[in-house]
Amino acid sequence: MSRAADRLKVVVNHLDRPCSFVQASTSGENVAYYQPQALRYSFDNDLLSTEQRISYEEDGFLLIKGLVSGEDIDRFRAAFERICRREVQVPGLVVMRDVSIAKSEFVPDQKAISKLQDFQEEPELFRYCSLPQILNYVECFTGPNIMAMHTMLINKPPDTGNKTSRHPMHQDLHYFPFRPADRIVCSWTAMEKVHCQNGCLVVLPGSHHGTLKEHDYPEWEGGVNKMYHGVRDHDPNHPRVHLEMEKGDTVFFHPLLIHGSGMNQTQGFRKAISCHYASADCYYIDVRGTTQENIGQEVKEIAARKYAVDDVTFEDTWAVRGRLVQGDRTNL
Numbered sequence: 001m002s003r004a005a006d007r008l009k010v011v012v013n014h015l016d017r018p019c020s021f022v023q024a025s026t027s028g029e030n031v032a033y034y035q036p037q038a039l040r041y042s043f044d045n046d047l048l049s050t051e052q053r054i055s056y057e058e059d060g061f062l063l064i065k066g067l068v069s070g071e072d073i074d075r076f077r078a079a080f081e082r083i084c085r086r087e088v089q090v091p092g093l094v095v096m097r098d099v100s101i102a103k104s105e106f107v108p109d110q111k112a113i114s115k116l117q118d119f120q121e122e123p124e125l126f127r128y129c130s131l132p133q134i135l136n137y138v139e140c141f142t143g144p145n146i147m148a149m150h151t152m153l154i155n156k157p158p159d160t161g162n163k164t165s166r167h168p169m170h171q172d173l174h175y176f177p178f179r180p181a182d183r184i185v186c187s188w189t190a191m192e193k194v195h196c197q198n199g200c201l202v203v204l205p206g207s208h209h210g211t212l213k214e215h216d217y218p219e220w221e222g223g224v225n226k227m228y229h230g231v232r233d234h235d236p237n238h239p240r241v242h243l244e245m246e247k248g249d250t251v252f253f254h255p256l257l258i259h260g261s262g263m264n265q266t267q268g269f270r271k272a273i274s275c276h277y278a279s280a281d282c283y284y285i286d287v288r289g290t291t292q293e294n295i296g297q298e299v300k301e302i303a304a305r306k307y308a309v310d311d312v313t314f315e316d317t318w319a320v321r322g323r324l325v326q327g328d329r330t331n332l
Ligand SMILES: CCCC(=O)SCCNC(=O)CCNC(=O)[C@H](O)C(C)(C)COP(=O)(O)OP(=O)(O)OC[C@H]1O[C@@H](n2cnc3c(N)ncnc32)[C@H](O)[C@@H]1OP(=O)(O)O
Pocket: 094, 095, 096, 097, 098, 099, 102, 103, 117, 150, 172, 175, 224, 225, 226, 227, 228, 229, 276, 302
């Protein structure tokens, strides 16, 4: 450590609003000492305050209140409802049903749909990924060349009693065959009030300091949704933070941050829209022989069926979905 005068003393307040079922919670505040030049997770620019940079450094997430307007959210909701009513056909879109109703009779409205993935060809929803106020924050983590790699609108359904509406604790990097991890960030925006009862995000602050862990299907009695892998083992005593958010609030988080979401115990469909961004300067990795081999294989099998081709690679499935949203498409 250098001289005290070179250090910065910061009080980082956690966003912790513990639910009754929280196992442990972070203490009210952490005191940390940093040299600004030692911050590795974000770039120095005019947008993030030093406190915000240090908070992301320590916690692996940053919550910005009121970032997306109510009008924009209402437009995303309307676009979602048009898709549910099958008024539009969107190339490449994946419409997912909760596993507990996957084999039941089709109900033609939003009540049957738990998630949309890959809406990059739906202009109104994709507008979310290009919102200037989101990209300004994203650039702090990715740098100026930005690819939107993965898009989702999550419509977490009321739990049917099987607890399948939960999303197991995981690291998003498990799904991504590109690196470096520090130049990838997720933006996740609440489309309505999200809280413990309707299954808000749950994060393990600081878990992004670790490495990518082994993921598998959890052993849940009521079933698990396709590709909802969970971290095989994580420290049950690690503090948890429940991110309660208002409509339009947006959390940016690191792809190694361990997170998930609880069961939806309300009768409403909890909605959120999200995009994973990566620096266009990232590079693809070969996942053979790594912990990601299992998800790579599963994605290739689904893609081969979806596109009716047999030699699609894990890398291809990402390269065709990625869209440049700022700067130059240098590599990805
Ligand atoms: C950072 C990223 C984090 C994540 O992305 S986490 C979650 C990622 N999950 C995914 O990417 C899953 C994407 N979903 C899909 O690809 C499709 O929805 C899926 C599961 C292939 C189903 O495709 P559909 O076109 O709806 O086909 P279908 O209705 O004819 O069903 C085909 C078979 O799949 C089953 N299925 C449908 N939804 C499911 C679900 N939620 N969980 C588990 N199984 C499910 C369905 O029962 C059917 O099975 P079978 O072939 O009849 O035995």
